[in-house]
Amino acid sequence: MSVAIVTGGASGMGLALIKSLVARGGYKGIVVADLQPPPDVSPIVSFFKSDVTSWENQTALFKFAWEKYGRLDLVVLNAGVADLDDMYADSEDGPQPLNLKTLAIDVNGPLYGIRQALWYMRRNPGGSSGKIVITSSSSGFYAYPINPQYCAAKHAIIGLVRSMGPFLKRENITVNAVCPGLVRTPLVPQAIRDAFPAEHFTPVETIIRAFHSFIYSDRSGECAEASAEQIYYRPQPDFLDEHMELLFSGSEELWTKAYENAKHD
Ligand SMILES: NC(=O)c1ccc[n+]([C@@H]2O[C@H](COP(=O)([O-])OP(=O)(O)OC[C@H]3O[C@@H](n4cnc5c(N)ncnc54)[C@H](O)[C@@H]3O)[C@@H](O)[C@H]2O)c1
Known part of the structure; x- marks a missing residue:
């Protein structure tokens, strides 16, 4: 029976993924790492309050899962936020300090998570094994002028996954990225949902299919862009x-x- 950690699993796509893993079966424990608790899903789902920007929090999280279940098979580094500061802001009082929290959550969070996951996955009973999936975004491929920090962060994840994927596969550990288009989750304010025609949203079911295509395969170093009902495995530029x-x-x-x-x- 497998063990999973899902960051940002209390809401949106992370929560939908957890429900899909419970429904599919084969897990003895799924640990939700989030700032807020998830709704009741299943007795195999536990909550460990943690802020992904804190190395100490992530250390405690992975230790908790390992001590409770004795193995680690799947880590989904999914917690994320949009821009929290206006990169275009101006002030008569000179340059104002920049809030880099978006990068801390969307980039440092997965970097810390990979460092933690590798240590435990390399020590799994039966030998090195495991799957890591990071939630990037379709904005990891395109310019996104309204959310430039977010865009830079999601680009970073794609470079990270493409770089580490082939090397880690030699250790029987895979790392991939799911890159969703616009999905109706609490991350997307109602005003934005109202602004875009329904056909341009990507259903959460497509995102779950993209996650499963990495969790239940040997792919590594790949980026799945999920748009409407389609999943495109995007090669790096020629x-x-x-x-x-x-x-x-x-x-x-x-x-x-x-x-x-x-x-x-
Ligand atoms: N919704 C979209 O349109 C969309 C599109 C592309 C990518 N994404 C990405 O999908 C991922 C999931 O987002 P979602 O849309 O399901 O949003 P969501 O807001 O429903 O879920 C994000 C979760 O992350 C948690 N979180 C935020 N900061 C955290 C921190 N510091 N430590 C731990 N947990 C933290 C939140 O509490 C929340 O439960 C994010 O990485 C997001 O960037 C979303």
Whole structure:
């Protein structure tokens, strides 16, 4: 029986995913890590209050799940918020301090989560194994001028997943990103829901299918963009020329050697 941790699992897509995992079965424990408790879903679902921006909170969260269940199979790093500061703001009193909480939640949260998950998944009874899925966004692929910090954060997740996915697969651990279009959840204020025609929303069912396509497969380093009823597994952009291809593809040996040499500089 499997064990899962879902951050931001008290609401929206995280909560819908938890319900889908309970319905599918095979889990002995699902730990919801959130600032607020989830509604009652099932006796196998427990709540561990934690703020994903805190390394100490995440340390306590993963320790709790491990001590309670003795293994860790799935980690969904899903907690996220939109821009909390106006990047275009101006002030007669000079540049004002910038609130970077969006990046702390949407980028640091998953980075801390991966660091924690890897330590435990590498020590699973029976050997290294596990699945990590991060919620990015379709704004990880496009410019999103109204939410630039959010856009930068979601781009970061795509780079992270594409970079780590192939290496981690060698340890029987996968990492992928689900990139939803606009979904009706509490994250999206009613005024925004009213502004867009219904056909441009992505149903939560499509998002769940995208999550399951990573949880129940060996894919790693992939980004699933979920738009309306469709899921598109987005390849990274083509290499511009042979220089870029050498740098970023098939040159692992070169890079490893170069970094090894750099240590002796
Ligand atoms: N709704 C959309 O249109 C949409 C589109 C693309 C991507 N996303 C992403 O989907 C993910 C889930 O969002 P949702 O739409 O279900 O929103 P939601 O607001 O329903 O759920 C987000 C959850 O994250 C929790 N959370 C926020 N800050 C936290 C923190 N510091 N520590 C722990 N938990 C925290 C909230 O309490 C909430 O329960 C987010 O990463 C979001 O960026 C949403």
